[in-house]
Amino acid sequence: MAKGRKSRTELKSSKLKHHSRNKNRLSSPFSSFAQKFPVQMQSWKDTRLPNMLWACLLASGMKREAYFSLCHAMCDVAHARSEEAFQFITHQRLAEADAETFLQVMIPITETPDAISILRPIRLLRTLPDAAHWETILSDPVPETDWHSLAKAIALCFDHQSQPSTDVRWLKLMYFVASGKMRMPPNMLERLLNYPADENHNTSGGFARASESNFSMEIDGKTPSIDGAFDTEAFWKECYESSSCHPAAMEKDNSVDxxxxxxxxxxxxxxxxxxxxxxxxxxxxxxxxxxxxxxxxxxxxxxxxxxxxxxxxxxxxxxxxxxxxxxxxxxxxxxxxxxxxxxxxxxxxxxxxxxxxxxxxxDLDEVPxxxxxxxxxxxxxxxxxxxxxxxxxxxxxxxxxxxxxxxxxxxxxxxxxxxxxxxxxxxxxxxxxxxxxxxxxxxxxxxxxxxxxxxxxxxxxxxxxxxxxxxxxxxxxxxxxxxxxxxxxxxxxxxxxxxxxxxxxx
Ligand SMILES: [Zn+2]
Known part of the structure; x- marks a missing residue:
């Protein structure tokens, strides 16, 4: 018998009993909800991750403490300028900013040599809508190492619930709040501000993820790829054409004679x-x-x-x-x-x-x-x-x-x-x-x-x-x-x- 294959998988999603049956279809709890309250499907990995790629590089390349220190510094700049602060930090939105505004948003980053170095792989990509802005603050890319760094950042943030992706999603939301564009009740704000230090780490992370998802339409302005402002499919095509496939290796199982x-x-x-x-x-x-x-x-x-x-x-x-x-x-x-x-x-x-x-x-001429x-x-x-x-x-x-x-x-x-x-x-x-x-x-x-x-x-x-x-x-x-x-x-x-x-x- 194949040993070690008996361990159960911990589901992160609904069980069979939570599905409702309608004739020959078992509907998931979400689709039942979506029928009552139509929602537009949006994907973290396909569109929102590429739109926050620069933050993914930082979250995966910096020590966590340093990452949050930098994030808070960016939010402080936005909060201090409040009314006139630029409110969005996605690639799509940054492309709309003029050069001066972009530099204003990025002051904490340009003052952190480590961050500037970690962000260098962005220069590899021609499909990012704000590529011209990054050219002004980042040095020339080194393809031999930078593609690897980019791959690592995407791998760590690919799962929409991973710690690095949650850290990125938190920043996207926090910056929006800090710039004065969005107000939330004090207890919610406190949860957001205390992330990731508070004891209820998972709860506050979940709150940040849910809020980022709920408000992404407002924060992103247009849905990348669908509304055309940031053609994320072109981004993924560029990534595909710039590197080769690595099919997963086969698992061996010779446990029975x-x-x-x-x-x-x-x-x-x-x-x-x-x-x-x-x-x-x-x-x-x-x-x-x-x-x-x-x-x-x-x-x-x-x-x-x-x-x-x-x-x-x-x-x-x-x-x-x-x-x-x-x-x-x-x-x-x-x-x-x-x-x-x-x-x-x-x-x-x-x-x-x-x-x-x-x-x-x-009677067939040709019998099988x-x-x-x-x-x-x-x-x-x-x-x-x-x-x-x-x-x-x-x-x-x-x-x-x-x-x-x-x-x-x-x-x-x-x-x-x-x-x-x-x-x-x-x-x-x-x-x-x-x-x-x-x-x-x-x-x-x-x-x-x-x-x-x-x-x-x-x-x-x-x-x-x-x-x-x-x-x-x-x-x-x-x-x-x-x-x-x-x-x-x-x-x-x-x-x-x-x-x-x-x-x-x-
Ligand atoms: Zn491939």
Missing amino acids: SEKIAHELLALYEAVAIHFSKTIASTDIDPRHDSSFALVLYALYLLLGLTSTRLDQRAEGRVTLRCIAEAFITLHWLTKKDDPSIWTQHRNYGVGQSKLSLLKNV DFLDLSELEVYANEDYWQEFTDIDLGAWANKNLRTLADESGAKEVYDKYYDWSSAYVHSNWGALRDTVMTPCLNPLHRFHRVPRSPKFEMPSVLADGSKLVNRMIDDLNTLYPTFKPRISWHHKESGDKTKAGKPSRE
Whole structure:
């Protein structure tokens, strides 16, 4: 079992229970709010971060104490000039200022050599709307080191809730307040002024972030890119074209010994086959006996196949896990019902599907290579002459798998093993993102997704498949007692003391 993968992820967002259902859609709490109070979506990383890039460089390059000392000095200058003070410090707004005003705003910075040096990478960029102003106070860039500094600043501020980005967002808001443009109640102002020193650091940081976001339309004037004052897409294009991609490296996961597992699975497969022979009551058609054993053997066969070329660590492993989950839910539901007519329905549906495939392909000039029509004909006629066989076109039980899982008390299997593995069957974006795409680790590229080398080292599905097969054998044991062998390698791997032979829920 993949050790260390059991740790839970701490969500920074709403849980499933906080979503509201409307037909086939689960709406997030925010979208429910946005329906009542329409808001214009705005992005920190795409537009507001580039608009405060100079402050991002300072927040990521200076000691925090020095950064805040400089910020307070800038705010003091603005506060002292109050009425005539320039109220905004985004690149977009600074571009609107004349040279004298720009220098007035930047007095504390120009008097701090360290800050001037840290800001030098700004000179690399031609797409910043206020580039001409910065040229007057910053020395020529040194591309060999300055692109790296720029990448570091963007990386540290990329997350809208990180400490450096919060420090930047605080400055943007604080400067607006200090220049007298915005008034706020004394208790709120105190929280803002005490950031980041007060004990309620997270609360005051959250307040600064929320306020910066709420007032950014007013502070920025126009929405960068959308209103065109600062073409932030051009900024990101300049960053992209100035540096190369760095696809994330593959993770290695070789925590299971597939050869050993294969031996155990093969031995179990043979043991189930022997139990089949011991429990057979008649050579007549017996849907209950045949299907229950065949479902278990099929799941074991699929699991065994994953071990031969380490398919358990590839997308094919997830596709197979979904098949095993479906086999489990089917058997579990059949076992709970244990109704002769339903066992027959399960078998006849499969026979009908064999006949359907045969009839669809028999007159084709070019039959798919994987189809063997002579075998299909055998399957379609094995129980009865196919002329007597009807073909059901819906789901075999006239219920979808989720309903079968619900009705048999196996919904947790559906949720745990079927939902996400289905993504790999349906080629949805989540599976594609996981399998053939990876983030580019260059912050100047906004961590965009790029093709990766084939991912053959995913976390193994063998332990999950083994748990499901064991539960299938529990059902088989209910139908045809007594059968004690179980897969046990994953208990040993995880240090679980559950002994083979005991019915196991996992
Ligand atoms: Zn890239």
